[in-house]
Amino acid sequence: KNRQLPLLSSANLVFLVEMAAQEVASQPSDTLTTLKTESETLKTKLEEERAKLHDVELHQVAEKIEALGQFVMKTRRTLKGHGNKVLCMDWCKDKRRIVSSSQDGKVIVWDAFTTNKEHAVTMPCTWVMACAYAPSGCAVACGGLDNKCSVYPLSLDKNENLAAKKKSVAMHTNYLSACCFTNSDMQILTSSGDGTCALWDVESGQMLQSFHGHAADVLCLDLAPSETGNTFVSGGCDKKACVWDMRTGQCIQSFETHESDINSVRYYPSGDAFASGSDDATCRLYDLRADREVAIYSKESIIFGTSSVDFSLSGRLLFGGYNDYTINVWDVLKGTRVSILFGHENRVSTLRVSPDGTAFCSGSWDHTLRVSGQKYLRLSGVVMKVSHLFCLSPDLGLNVDWNSDVSLFSPQLDSRITRRL
Amino acid sequence: MAQPSSCAQSSNGVADESPNMLVYRKMEDIIARMQDEKNGIPIRTVKSFLSKIPSVFSGSDIVQWMQKNLNIEDQVEALHLGTLMAAHGYFFPISDHVLTLKEDGTFYRFQTPYFWPSNCWEPENTDYAVYLCKRTMQNKARLELADYEAESLARLQRAFARKWEFIFMQAEAQAKVDKKRDKIERKILDSQERAFWDVHRPVPGCVNTTEADIKKSSRMKQPHKTRKIQHCQEQLDRHRLKMSKVAESLLSFAEQYLEYDPFFTTPEPSNPWISDDVTSWELEACKEAGQQRVKRWAFCFDEVMKDPVGREQFLKFLESEFSSENLRFWLAVQELKKRPIREVPTRVQEIWEEFLAPGAPSAINVDSRSYDKTTQNIKDPGRYAFQDAQEHIYKLMKSDSYSRFIRSSAYQELLQAKKKKSKNLF
Numbered sequence: 096k097n098r099q100l101p102l103l104s105s106a107n108l109v110f111l112v113e114m115a116a117q118e119v120a121s122q123p124s125d126t127l128t129t130l131k132t133e134s135e136t137l138k139t140k141l142e143e144e145r146a147k148l149h150d151v152e153l154h155q156v157a158e159k160i161e162a163l164g165q166f167v168m169k170t171r172r173t174l175k176g177h178g179n180k181v182l183c184m185d186w187c188k189d190k191r192r193i194v195s196s197s198q199d200g201k202v203i204v205w206d207a208f209t210t211n212k213e214h215a216v217t218m219p220c221t222w223v224m225a226c227a228y229a230p231s232g233c234a235v236a237c238g239g240l241d242n243k244c245s246v247y248p249l250s251l252d253k254n255e256n257l258a259a260k261k262k263s264v265a266m267h268t269n270y271l272s273a274c275c276f277t278n279s280d281m282q283i284l285t286s287s288g289d290g291t292c293a294l295w296d297v298e299s300g301q302m303l304q305s306f307h308g309h310a311a312d313v314l315c316l317d318l319a320p321s322e323t324g325n326t327f328v329s330g331g332c333d334k335k336a337c338v339w340d341m342r343t344g345q346c347i348q349s350f351e352t353h354e355s356d357i358n359s360v361r362y363y364p365s366g367d368a369f370a371s372g373s374d375d376a377t378c379r380l381y382d383l384r385a386d387r388e389v390a391i392y393s394k395e396s397i398i399f400g401t402s403s404v405d406f407s408l409s410g411r412l413l414f415g416g417y418n419d420y421t422i423n424v425w426d427v428l429k430g431t432r433v434s435i436l437f438g439h440e441n442r443v444s445t446l447r448v449s450p451d452g453t454a455f456c457s458g459s460w461d462h463t464l465r466v467s468g469q470k471y472l473r474l475s476g477v478v479m480k481v482s483h484l485f486c487l488s489p490d491l492g493l494n495v496d497w498n499s500d501v502s503l504f505s506p507q508l509d510s511r512i513t514r515r516l
Numbered sequence: 517m518a519q520p521s522s523c524a525q526s527s528n529g530v531a532d533e534s535p536n537m538l539v540y541r542k543m544e545d546i547i548a549r550m551q552d553e554k555n556g557i558p559i560r561t562v563k564s565f566l567s568k569i570p571s572v573f574s575g576s577d578i579v580q581w582m583q584k585n586l587n588i589e590d591q592v593e594a595l596h597l598g599t600l601m602a603a604h605g606y607f608f609p610i611s612d613h614v615l616t617l618k619e620d621g622t623f624y625r626f627q628t629p630y631f632w633p634s635n636c637w638e639p640e641n642t643d644y645a646v647y648l649c650k651r652t653m654q655n656k657a658r659l660e661l662a663d664y665e666a667e668s669l670a671r672l673q674r675a676f677a678r679k680w681e682f683i684f685m686q687a688e689a690q691a692k693v694d695k696k697r698d699k700i701e702r703k704i705l706d707s708q709e710r711a712f713w714d715v716h717r718p719v720p721g722c723v724n725t726t727e728a729d730i731k732k733s734s735r736m737k738q739p740h741k742t743r744k745i746q747h748c749q750e751q752l753d754r755h756r757l758k759m760s761k762v763a764e765s766l767l768s769f770a771e772q773y774l775e776y777d778p779f780f781t782t783p784e785p786s787n788p789w790i791s792d793d794v795t796s797w798e799l800e801a802c803k804e805a806g807q808q809r810v811k812r813w814a815f816c817f818d819e820v821m822k823d824p825v826g827r828e829q830f831l832k833f834l835e836s837e838f839s840s841e842n843l844r845f846w847l848a849v850q851e852l853k854k855r856p857i858r859e860v861p862t863r864v865q866e867i868w869e870e871f872l873a874p875g876a877p878s879a880i881n882v883d884s885r886s887y888d889k890t891t892q893n894i895k896d897p898g899r900y901a902f903q904d905a906q907e908h909i910y911k912l913m914k915s916d917s918y919s920r921f922i923r924s925s926a927y928q929e930l931l932q933a934k935k936k937k938s939k940n941l942f
Binding site for chain 2: 130133144148156171172270296301303307310354364389396407435437441453454
């Protein structure tokens, strides 16, 4: 696929001129034209530079690895309790608890494993668009149309009124679209409809760093997974995804290939790339080292926007929650779809894979959250069905879990032989 | 009749292409193809008892067309997309208020473009009242109000009690106009009008597809100005990798971690969500690391540093080499960055005293440039005071101590220790 030079839309042209006007204060109009041309030329040059190293497509290189075959996903838990659209959710590091927020103003902490509700807070402003679990598991953060991000310490005492201990941390001038604790309970990163992101000190509420560069609402963000990393990526209504240096506040890299709002961004587990989901009905993979978009995940029959994306632990699978009520699962390397999960009765608004990758949770406008995972594996068209429990040699164990999971243990045999079984 | 509201226009006169509009246009493209004379869905008039049913096609016609023309392999997928298009009102079942697609002989009709959702309809309750009222004036069995419609009408009559006369008059006027129309035309228009209201006032329990995402409704009207020229210039000089190299790297990462990915390899002893057994979570939390976990530390330095048990083992190893101050410094600086801002100045001083000050008890070796910078930084202590020193130490540990750790007997022992049965799902 040859890369097309991005065409400047009329909206872009308008603000190139406005920006040029700002940069040139009171200079004559022919300088404005020069600046406009300079900006366009630079943009073209940048795309040319990026294209020079584009010697092959990702899916071409991936032809040498085996195809995945179809996956079948199954919902394992359904969490009911919200009275309106679920807007956001996050996993606790303990791999079983989650926090979810809804348009009914409620923020609920669940033990998703047992489906029990453990805590519930009613926010003063009903549209709670963002929520996050603290790394310690002892607090949650949330916010939305109130333009704020507040932190609630979770008490072991069920009778204690959580709202009383609420701490207001972040203040924006438009809605809070996403929030995320950094590697500690003491700092929160937020993104807002006011076009900025910011890093806050939880204890004092002080803003430690602000990030300016998006031309419109910022809708999502994700922290880089590295221990040494000091970067995060954000996506916005300006169709741009930006990578930021948390220390300096600078935008290190930016990517603008989507055709509409970017609703979700998520780093590839190695930290070298990230995926984005957009209202243009595609998911895309951007590599930071190649400095370009390296894959598009789309289908003619998928016309509704992607609201949220996340990777499986190895990065081989990309899960996308869509506005057509489905979850599509993509083979990241080959670019093909390997599964489609129906079940939600309205838009999927949020989706996260659990911290150990054993399942994924989706929240929807149908008021529910669902924890789903694999049902069984098909190897390139051969369906594994277990009809008998049989014994082979003592070295081979064939274990059948009648709850629809089939596992094969074979320590002595290598994988090739196992597959032939 | 309800009037379409004008779509939001931004200041320079360009129509605001809201995300919903994108989807509407895509659905409308599909509709246009469905209505194509040559390759579209065959529309026909069906004879039924004494009357004719004009301008219809069947559910299975739609599904077959979609599978053939939209590259959809699976029938379930075609039904799902078709149901969504019906739910948005682009075509509708002629005998049902519930807008779904069934793959059988049920008849469907196309909606007229006048009623398309892309016209940004936001019909008022008064419009709905007029419509329901008009329906009661038409004595046709097929136009009788459904239960939920009758309830709505009753509710609206109470709400608009004072202006009901006005509503009644409008309904009468519309009914009069309708009567003058040709019978076939009336049938079609009535059904289309009903389908319009099925979208905007759906049957209780059905999804209201006109609901908007609150974030999109609250978006900024005026875009920010950004520093495009400067940003582009900075990005031009960046060092980039060739795509072939990048692709290989992505492939090898995925391959290496496939055995840790529960979607490919069952966790030991089981996936808790499937087996209802939390043993694997309990194992993960305990201090003893199994072979699979230990193996990961050899993948890259970051893996050792990410895992608390890995860090512990690495620290032990460094202590045996009498070079643990490097790791302790690195950990202390990480910890510093996690503290509340109030505690930072004190902590910075403590770290300086312990690791860098002249005569420090755990003196670390940093290059002179980093040392000078750090000396400057601590005068105005912030969370990143030790950034340069920390990066230098990290590189040192990575290139030097880490490779020795992986080759060390201590690590090799851990690797051999517990030979668990390895499970591989194909």
